[in-house]
Amino acid sequence: MPWVILLVSAVLEAIWATALGASMGFTDPTATTIFAVALLLSMLGLGYAARQIPISTAYAVWTGAGAALTVAWSLITGAEELTVLRVLFLAGIVGCVVGLKLVKSPKPSQSPRRSALARRD
Secondary structure, X not given: OHHHHHHHHXXXXXXXXXXXXXXXXXXXHHHHHHHHHHHHHHHHHHHHHOOOOOHHHHHHHHHHHHHHHHHHHHHHHOOOOOOHHHHHHHHHHXXXXXXXXXXXXXXXXXXXXXXXXXXXX
């Protein structure tokens, strides 16, 4: 379930990034509202997912997938030009995100950093 929430949060990241561009410096109330709501929900989802997924992996997947979706949306809507290099680099980002999901990582309680933080409490 944390991975599903993380991917939904990445979609919300693409939504808030697109709404940010459409907000015209926060002067368009509709785009600004969409930005604020999507940003809040995206951050909450990232925070929830990071309780189960190491933050380094969760953040990389969140930003990578969100960036790829934002660019893909720009290509679909015609805001950016579709080029072979853009498709190649987007495929690279998606490949890296998938790779991070497939790589076995230690459980959060096994992480040396988390163990050190837990000892402080």
